[in-house]
Amino acid sequence: EIVMTQSPATLSVSPGEGATLSCRASQTVTTNLAWYQQKPGQAPRLLIFGASTRATGVPARFSGSGSGTEFTLTISSLQSEDFAVYYCQQYNEWPFSFGQGTTLEIK
Amino acid sequence: EVQLVESGGGLVQPGGSLRLSCAASGFTFANHWMHWVRQAPGRGPVWVSLTNTDGSISTYAESVKGRFTISRDNAKNTLYLQMNSLRAEDTAVYYCARSFGGYYDPWGQGTLVTVSS
Numbered sequence: 001e002i003v004m005t006q007s008p009a010t011l012s013v014s015p016g017e018g019a020t021l022s023c024r025a026s027q028t029v030t031t032n033l034a035w036y037q038q039k040p041g042q043a044p045r046l047l048i049f050g051a052s053t054r055a056t057g058v059p060a061r062f063s064g065s066g067s068g069t070e071f072t073l074t075i076s077s078l079q080s081e082d083f084a085v086y087y088c089q090q091y092n093e094w095p096f097s098f099g100q101g102t103t104l105e106i107k
Numbered sequence: 108e109v110q111l112v113e114s115g116g117g118l119v120q121p122g123g124s125l126r127l128s129c130a131a132s133g134f135t136f137a138n139h140w141m142h143w144v145r146q147a148p149g150r151g152p153v154w155v156s157l158t159n160t161d162g163s164i165s166t167y168a169e170s171v172k173g174r175f176t177i178s179r180d181n182a183k184n185t186l187y188l189q190m191n192s193l194r195a196e197d198t199a200v201y202y203c204a205r206s207f208g209g210y211y212d213p214w215g216q217g218t219l220v221t222v223s224s
Binding site: 032034036042043044045046049055087089091092094095096097098099100101 | 154216
């Protein structure tokens, strides 16, 4: 099973600043990598697929990059609604697997 | 509006059974592979099972293989998860999700399954 490792576990950032979240795969997943946002009491919401393609309706301040085993989610100019937990997921091979999440909190 | 609505969760004793349902609307259900994903409190999501468009293919996580059965009724636009021999470690929110080659969009709102005596 491919293990997905996210860092940091918690990131404290002030509104208006940018944030960079990392995700590492234990073996290559090419660009079969998605990012999700989850707010308390809600289901995860797709942000990015194919490592860098924004899902429908996702603001342009969210961008994804990377391939192989190293991936990054960048959020520019954080808005209040962006403070949440973010998960990466590989869908290159079964069983599809998720990272343990990065909590983005207000500094 | 594309929507997935789960139901059937609840409190069950170890060794018991539950059947979860996921009602789909707003899209052609029969055209999509569907998955179940669960999330224990405070943990990341974990893939549980998937089925192809006509239900002829199903795959399971090792932790549930032999105990859980995924199925679908395309005439009713509904996905199911039959869960038998439930264990405490199966306690989680269970989500159904529409798959696009492996990533999920959207997810249902989830249904909580609690296995406890």
